[in-house]
Amino acid sequence: MDELSIKIVMLLFPGIITTIFLDKFTEHKPWGNYIYSLLIIFYGILAYFTLQLIQLFSQFLHVGIDNWKEYKVVFLNSWQFVYNVSQKNEIPYSEIMWAGVVALINAMLLCRLEKTEVLSRFLQKCGITDKYGSYSVFVLMSKKYEGNYIDALFYSKNLMYRGIIDSINEKENEYELILRNVTLYRIEDSGNLKPISEMDHVCLACSYKDLILQSPNRPPSS
Template identity: 25%
Template sequence: MNQFVVTLIIILIPGIIAAVICDKITVHSKWNAFKFGLYALILGLFAYAGLQIIFYAWDVIKSCSFDISNWSHLNVWSSTLSETHKISAKEVVFATMLSLPAAFFASFLINYKVFNKLAKMLKISSKYGDENLYSYYLNAKEIDWVYVRDIENNLTYQGRVESYAENDHMQELVMYDVTVFRYEDSVQLYSVPTIYLTKEMGRFIIEAIPKELLGEANGD
């Protein structure tokens, strides 16, 4: 393997770690290989940029001066452009340590739709986010108790959302404190601590339950 390629892989370690963490703790549409690589690159640059700011701050503290000529620059910037510059193991280790806060900060921006809200406030875009509406709806903070209508099987499930997932063909939902009613006449059938439901795309009807309607199967 080319030494330059090995250098790039080592340099990208903080970004890869940060991207893996972001993938696990954010709600988003599935990343393909290109997107994962792009996000790993961006998050890696973010980690190294944070490390560079720390180095600059330390230079200012040591010299008690803002003289830019005395500031030290990371070797990583030169290593990516030239094969003659060696990788600084210290910089890779420190940047890897910063990959966790970098991932948490990026996840905060994604999960709380910071850029989307800013764009909406500035009337630039009305896009709600990157994930599908199924995940977006169930991830809303006001979603707690819900009715899940399975009209085909004449059932209504009342319970609290525990977790959910979706792929190209199926939607999955786990609920707890579940009461099952007959859909057509709201007759209570049974109760269970938890339940796992799975259906083809779009076969669930999910409704948030207002507090005053808890205990009623169809909100009548």
């Protein structure tokens, strides 16, 4: 690896941290190499930009509002380093390290934002979109009933699992679901459910076409 490649990898380090973190801890469709590269660059810029804002705010607090107009603002060395990356100049290790810390914090905040679905709900409330992120309807329903009972039906096998959703995962054309406090039922020809067994946990992995998710039946209203 030549010197230029090392410099580029070092600069992209904060973006790599955020992208790997989000890839590991958020539900999303698989990212191709092109999308992965774009996200690394975007989250890297976001980390340096956030670090720059923190530095400017620190300078403002140090100088004060009265002296701010005459103060010569100090910018990150990283911007100049990027501009002259092909030349021989010193790598700003300290800034890259702090940008890495900021990138990790950004990743946790973005992960929290994804989990709480604040952005999706806000856009839906504003009537901007009806789409709920990149989730399939299976994941969407699972997230809605997470922590509550749900029925997972396999009509091809005449089986139904009723349990509390503990964890979900989505792969391409495959859905994984972990349930706890599970009761397994056999679906009889009459449509009635016959309890077969109970278990603490069960992990289900299947293709979408083999599974139906539904909330447990409510008693008919009088």
